[in-house]
Every structure is written in structure tokens, then in C-alpha cells.
Amino acid sequence: MHFKTEIIKHTNKIILFFLLSFFISSCSESYNLQTDTYEEAIVIEATLTNELKNQEIKITKTSRFEDEEVTVETGANVIVKDNLNNEYLFTEKSGKYVSESAFEVVSGRQYSLEIKTKDGKVYKSSSETLPTVSPITDITPSVVVNNKNETGIQMNANSYDANRTSNYYRYEYEETFKIVAPRWTSERAVVTGPKNIRIDDDNDPAKKICYSTQKSTDIIVTSTNNLTEDRVNFPVRFIKQDDYKIAQRYSILVRQYVENKAAYTFHKTMKEISSSTSVLSPKQPGVFSGNIRCISNVDEKVMGYFDVASVSSQRIFFNYTDFFPSTDKPAYISECEPMKLNFCFEANTTPPCDGYTIISGLQGGGLLYYFGSYVEAICGDCTKFSSNVIPSFWKE
Template sequence: MKNFKLHSIIFFLSAFIFNSCTETYPLLTNTYEEALVVETTITNELKNQEIKLVKTAKFEDESYLPESGAEVYITDNSGHRYDFEDQSDRYVSTVAFQAAPGIQYQLHINTKDGRSFESSAETLTPINPMQSVTAEIETIDTERGVTIRARSFDPDNKSKFYRYEYEETYKVVTPKWVDTKAILNANGGVIFVPNSPDTKVCYGSKKSSTLLLTDTNGLSEDKINYLVRFISDQDYIITTRYSILVRQYVENLAAYNYYSTLKKMSGNENILSPKQPGIVLGNIRSIKNSGDKIIGYFDVASVSTERIYFNYADLFYGEVAPPYYTDCKEFCYAEIPFNPDPCTHVPPFVDDIALKKVTYFLTGSQFTFWVNSPCGDCTTIASNIKPAFWID
């Protein structure tokens, strides 16, 4: 453990020194100890529960490797066993089940190379549904925007420790879409073809990637009014219509302390990354060899979810919508060389069309305009598949 921390310190000092130089040096891991990384929260939702199981990565690695071929299952003190099957980078339960109050659950992992791990026995935390999720205009540190707040109240004062996640989805409408676009033919020349209407409206989606924690321990009331998300009023994701799904987990003290420590160590990095700057001890251990390392926490927590929608025009009535994702200024060149301004004669951007950096389109018999590609084709930044849950 001390050697691992020392290596981390050396890495960060080296990064500081190298960043102060004019020449870039590749940073490589001098020593590397492989460990399993477990990410899972078993909840009281009736569903196929999931367990993410990967290997730690070296600092210079661009991706991580899943731990495939392991035997993964959960047992409870009522004699039930729930098996999980390998599905790429995660294991999914073969049957749907939900954590029930008063039952003890334990995670078991047997890897294909003979390592075995098990968690401590965990019980479901108190069930305390959120009362509401709201979107309101507020100014925070001089910045105006939309706050997404989760509110809940436990009259029994038993919940105390909370963790939040969110998934946001937003409608993207291309501001410069027209029914004609330019593509390259087989000879590398520019030709104009009908533009698909499927490139006009898209849906973007993002998930929270940092730990969102709060507690009421030491307060007279177990009442929550937590700021889950702040969105600037100049952020394009709220330009048209926006939706957010908020999940509230009630944690026990041990799990809350684990996540709090992990948050402090990870800083602004993605807390779900297996590239950790140190090892945070969780509630899972090796049962064969103490030298086999595992990182993570087997979490059994009650969950409450709520989804809300809002339109920009509803909150910011009469105000100009935020600027688009990128500059959508129209540039043009005259098909007739002597045609006067306002069009400036520029050569066709054949290479940029091939790389899908720009979109050409016709607006009459004389001029061909082009814009940055997302301005005329939203599929370059989002999906044109409407989510099943989406309500207009």
C-alpha cells in the first residue's frame, strides 16, 4: 500500500516536471500491480441487476480490460443464489430480483485464473423515496442558470446518507438544415443530393460521472434539498427541450465513507475509472490469497427515481435561446465567378466534406453555402433515434 502511494506521488511530480518543459515526454508505468475493480449497487428495484468487473489500467493505457470468464453470483441468508452471466464489460443477473429489507446479501467472485473474492454481508438501507425533483432559475456565484434539485424527507430520521446519479437527455434541432447537401462521388468530386430529414432532429444524452453525496447526520431533521445539477442559461443543451432522470440512493455509513474517500482521492476525474491514484479499501476481500487485490464496494442500497422535463421557453419566457453547440455562420462561394459580394469566392472544401467537418447546401441557382457540419446534420453530435421514454 505504501509503495503504491509512493508510486502515485512520483507519477504526479513527474507529470508536473514534464508539463513545465517545452518537449513532451511519454509517461509510462514503472511498476504495475493488477487488481480487480468492482462497481455495483444492488437495489430494491425489480430488475436484472448488474455488476461491472474490470482490471486496473496502467497510467499510459487508453482503455481498460474487462475481467471475462469469471463466476459471479450473490447469495442471501434465506438460501437463494443469484447467478450473473458475462456480457462484455459487465455481468448481468440471469433472473430479475430485488433486494428486500432485513435480508443479508453477499457477493462472490471466482476468476478463471483461480482467484476468489467475497464481500461482507450487506442489508438493504431504509427506503425513503424522493418527494420531488425540480428545475428552477437561480444565480450561483454570479452565473445564472437552471438548478436541478432533489428534495426528500425521512420523518423517522434513519436515512441520513445519500448518493445521487443522473442521466440527462436533450433535444437537438439543427439550425441550418436544408433539403439539399453535398457529398463526394466516386471520383472525388462534389455532387448535391437530397438531404435526409433524419439529420434534422436528434437527442443527446449524458450521465453523471462524479460522486454526488450529501448527508443529514447531526441535523435535527432528515430533510434534503440537494443541488444535483447546475446548467448555465447559455448551455445549448437546454435550447429546446431537456429531460433529466435523477436517482437517489440511501447509503449506510460504511458505504458513504467509502464513496467520500473515493471522491476526495479522485478529485475532478471520473470516479468510475479503474485508473485510481490509490487503493480505497472496500468491503470485498480475497478468500484464498491476501496478495490478490480488489478495489470496489458491494453496495446494497434503496433507490428512488424521478424524471422531469422542461422547455427553455417555459422557464426563460421571451428570452433569446442559448447559442448553438458550434458557430453556424454561413459561408458561401459564387458559382458564377463574377457574382458580387456579399458572397466571398472561396474554393470548395472537398477535404472537409470527406471528413464530415462541414456541410454544403444549395439555396438557389447561384450560391452554394456551407456551415460547420453539426449545424446542418445533428447526427454528427447526437443520435437521431428518439428515446422510448421521450415525451414532447
């Protein structure tokens, strides 16, 4: 199983959508998008928070629809300044720019971002201040039936600002779930020759239980600006009852960002564009810009936002049986039915011989021995697609 989607690629494709819309907004007939409509633009993702940590900034380029990889802008000079003449330098590390020292944004100061790329282009943001700090109070999971008539567990984020100064919220989550390989056995088949295998009873038990972690890629925003009070009870995550992620034990860490109206509007627009079914839809994005400009070339397109936000987080755990005690657990990611393969090498037999298939499957890691038969490797070894390292925060 391959979890390929990343938020940078998702964002860059949204931004390319925006650029393409300018080329096609006057067309009334169908149009087949081609690579030659592509226009490159720099993409800047920067959210500084009131957490004391090494802050991170991502600088990439827009991607073509057919691109599989995101182009990272390398060799840039990145610096954040505040109005007290403090400067925070960022260095390139693992495809991101990370502050050389840990720092937190504080109330009452103004922060701005400056970037100079290796080809001499200079980008600057507007000055931004830290919004109200309004912590998330809890995450409440409950069984619901959604508007698609699907039963599942919905996780709501809750917070309350009695002073009504927060109003604009953005969420990210990181979910971690326990995986138990259903066909693990202490026996294992070892290839000892071109036509020979040996069955040992020393299979590694660490291959039975794993933990996978996935981060949200959607843009999740809400506002209380039109409500009678600044109280949030917002559905951040819905997961269907038959999703294998909740079959054993599940945890979700939700981060709540309080941001200003301009940042909220930017992210909300991004979300609306990404959810559009077609670049030819009547709903076109129009002028779409953030708070970062290229001061060395006013015609240079810049996509992204320099966001200064207060952040808080909460983590919860639950088991499948906490909500569905009398229901069968969700199915594993594969059916894992044992394959009755015949370990012989003669030709034209009935049933056919599968000796070479078994040998190559064991050697290539695609098959595992299971009580006289064979199964797909992921059914007896969860480390094929996950990690057996117990997360430091995990609680049973």
C-alpha cells in the same frame, strides 16, 4: 462531438491515484509520475437495489494514467447469495456481469457477493442488508447564481424520512436533451463526378432534430446525519444558462440511493480523492478499502464496494424559455457560419478555387450544402454526433 468520459475509467483512475499515493507519501520533493509506478488491482463495482430487474456488476482492472481504455475482467464466475440459501448467477454480457434472472433485494435478508476469476483468485464481500426505503419526492429546478458567479439552472432532489433512518444518500442522473440543427435545409449537394455536383431538393428531414443522452460520472453524495431532521433538498445538477444542452428541451432522470454509513463513507472518500488537485497534496487517502476481500490471497489488493441500496427515481422536463423567456437561446456546439467556397478547379485564381475541397468534403461527410454556400456537417445534420430516435419517455 465525442462524449468519451465513462464512469468506469474515472473510477479506475481514482483507484490508481490511491495506489500511487502509497509509493510517494514519504516524498517531500517533486515527483514525475511514470508508468513504472503502476500496480494492477481488481476493481469491483456492484450496487444491488430493490428494483425488480437484471442486476449488474462491473469487474475491471486499474488503469494507468495514459491508458485510453479500461481492461475488463473476463471469464469470471460471479454469484450473489442471501441468508435463505438463494443464489443468483451472473453471466458476462457486453463488458458487464448481468444476473441471469431478474430479482430485487428485500428487507430483512443478508446478501453477499462471491467472485472467482479465471486465474483462480476468489473474492468475497461482507454480508449487507437493504437500508430504509425512502423515496425521492420530486426534483425542483430553479434559476440560481453559483459560487463562481455563473447563472444557470440548478436541480435539487427532495425527500423526507420522518423516522430518521435513511441519513446517507447517493445520486446518479441521466440527462437527455433535444438538438435542432440550425443549418438544416431541404437541399443537398450530390457528387456526380470528379468535378461535378448536383443540387437535389430531397434532404432527409430526420437529420434536423436529434436527442442526446449523457450519464453522470461524478460521485454525488450527501448526509442528513448531522441535521435536525432527515430531510433532503440537495443540488444534484447545475447547468449554465449558456449551455447548448438546455437550448431547446431538456429532461433529467435522477436516481436516489439510500445506503448504509459504510457505503456512504466509501463513496465520500472516493469523491474526496478524485477532487484532489495532486497526488502530492498534503491530503493523502491513507488506508482505503471497501468490503470485498481476496480470500485466496490476503495480500491481493481489491478495490470497490458491494453495495445494497434502496433506490427511487424522478424525471422532469423543461424548456429554455420556461426560465429565460426574454433571453437569446444558447449557441449551438459550433458557430456554423456559412463558408463561401468557390466551386471551380482552376489554379492561381483570386479568390482561389475550392472545387476539390468541396468535392472531398461532401464525399467525406465533413461538409453540407447550404443555400449556395457550405457549412460544417454537424450544423445541418445532427445525426453526425447524436441520435434522431425519439426516446420512449420523451414528452413535448
